Amino acid sequence: MPLSPLAPRRTRTPRPPVAGHPAQLVGDTPVLWVDEPFAPPGRGFHAKLEGANPGGLKDRPALHMVREARRRGDLAPGAPVIESSSGTLGLALAGLAYGHPVTVVTDPGLEPPVARLLTALGARVVRVTAPHPEGGWQEARRTRVAELLARTPGAYCPDQYRNPDNAAAYRPLAAELIAQLGRVDVLVAAVGTGGHSAGISAALRETCPGLTLIGVDAVGSAIFGQPAGPRLMRGLGSSIHPDNVDYAAFSEVHWVGPAEAVRACRCLARRYGVSGGWSVGAVALVAGWAARTHPAGTRIAAVFPDGPHRYLHTVYDDDWCRDHGLLGSAPPTEPDDIAEPDARVVTRWTRCARVRDPLARALAKAGAR
Structure with missing residues (x-):
């Protein structure tokens, strides 16, 4: 049965009345x-x-992965962040919040409105043009990420697929x-x-x-x-x-x-x-x-x-x-x-x-x- 709407439970970490960040x-x-x-x-x-x-949903891990990488020293202040994504906005938000230029590597399936939103949030959008013969679009995106990392000194990849x-x-x-x-x-x-x-x-x-x-x-x-x-x-x-x-x-x-x-x-x-x-x-x-x-x-x-x-x-x-x-x-x-x-x-x-x-x-x- 649903919980009574007359006695809602509060979360332990409510949003502040006015967000400062x-x-x-x-x-x-x-x-x-x-x-x-x-x-x-x-x-x-x-x-x-x-x-x-x-x-x-992806706002949560994007912010957390960037924060933790900064805390460990894996991500230097202002350094680029490069990641593969189907088009969620979380990493662009994290880059905006913590001052990192973000490159999102995606594929032709990315919806045009999402591409425009990513750009509006300051992210660079890079599309792969052909799927990997074994790993499909995701592996093609990951391959392009590796190429971009190799030629971008100091860049960091959260690697959401393998990052604890x-x-x-x-x-x-x-x-x-x-x-x-x-x-x-x-x-x-x-x-x-x-x-x-x-x-x-x-x-x-x-x-x-x-x-x-x-x-x-x-x-x-x-x-x-x-x-x-x-x-x-x-x-x-x-x-x-x-x-x-x-x-x-x-x-x-x-x-x-x-x-x-x-x-x-x-x-x-x-x-x-x-x-x-x-x-x-x-x-x-x-x-x-x-x-x-x-x-x-x-x-x-x-x-x-x-x-x-x-x-x-x-x-x-x-x-x-x-x-x-x-x-x-x-x-x-x-x-x-x-x-x-x-x-x-x-x-x-x-x-x-x-x-x-x-x-x-x-x-x-x-x-x-």
């Missing part, structure tokens, strides 16, 4: 109760609205959830770099040791053992295997397709006036399923990473969605099930209750030969 605009985000049409009345989930941050500061940045978010909800029994989180699912779940388990973590991935993503393939959905999924993914922390994983995410995003917008992008739709779909299938009284938290604005020309554009075959057919109301993450290639919402590190499995097979 851009970093103080991040955190202390609200929680929204969501049930119908995703779950029956009273059997819903609590959505953590990270779109209330200036640039969304990425996961550590989410401890305050976990503290906010405990302060807001009292406890969390199930956490539903999208997985891209692996940072927020690992960081939030690890911190929550210090208070809620029985926490169940449900991962949400994209069809076509390689993170959990599926073959990498083309993906319309940005912000979750990966063609590479980020070191920050804590495979042992997950109880299960769901892959969600773009048509399913679009419908969920639009349902959220019509019913609650709050929505977001691909990750938000996918997470809402899976969190609603968790609310329907777990016992009554289970307290479910779902992380909504962003708001809808960067997706107005994709998720919320009827012509774009029709061109990509995302409208017209009724999406599934329940996931398919597979016994092993690589049992078959999934093309729609699918669930697997067994999670393992696909790289560890590949190494074990190679060693047995």
Whole structure:
């Protein structure tokens, strides 16, 4: 059941009434109760609205990684920061906040409004033009980052895919959830770099040791053992295997397709006036399923990473969605099930209750030969 709106819990680190620094605009985000049409009345989930941050969820790790790099001396005052990104604004905000020129290496999928916002925040945007033959766009971006670092003296790369500061940045978010909800029994989180699912779940388990973590991935993503393939959905999924993914922390994983995410995003917008992008739709779909299938009284938290604005020309554009075959057919109301993450290639919402590190499995097979 939702918490009483008459007695809201405060977070332990509220935003100041007047921010004196851009970093103080991040955190202390609200929680929204969501049930119908995703779950029956009273059997819903609590959505953590990270779109209330200036640039969304990634503001938290971007600020934390830059702060920690400065503290350790890895990043000198005023030195350039270069990173691969699908287009989130967090690193540009961190550069603005701490006085570092930022270069964001992205790909042709970056939405034009986001490119303009990045430029407005002072970031330089560099696009790769062709995917890597094995690692797709993400590996192509990482290769370009390495090239830029080699010819930019003093430049620093946070390397969000492998930097433990990425996961550590989410401890305050976990503290906010405990302060807001009292406890969390199930956490539903999208997985891209692996940072927020690992960081939030690890911190929550210090208070809620029985926490169940449900991962949400994209069809076509390689993170959990599926073959990498083309993906319309940005912000979750990966063609590479980020070191920050804590495979042992997950109880299960769901892959969600773009048509399913679009419908969920639009349902959220019509019913609650709050929505977001691909990750938000996918997470809402899976969190609603968790609310329907777990016992009554289970307290479910779902992380909504962003708001809808960067997706107005994709998720919320009827012509774009029709061109990509995302409208017209009724999406599934329940996931398919597979016994092993690589049992078959999934093309729609699918669930697997067994999670393992696909790289560890590949190494074990190679060693047995």
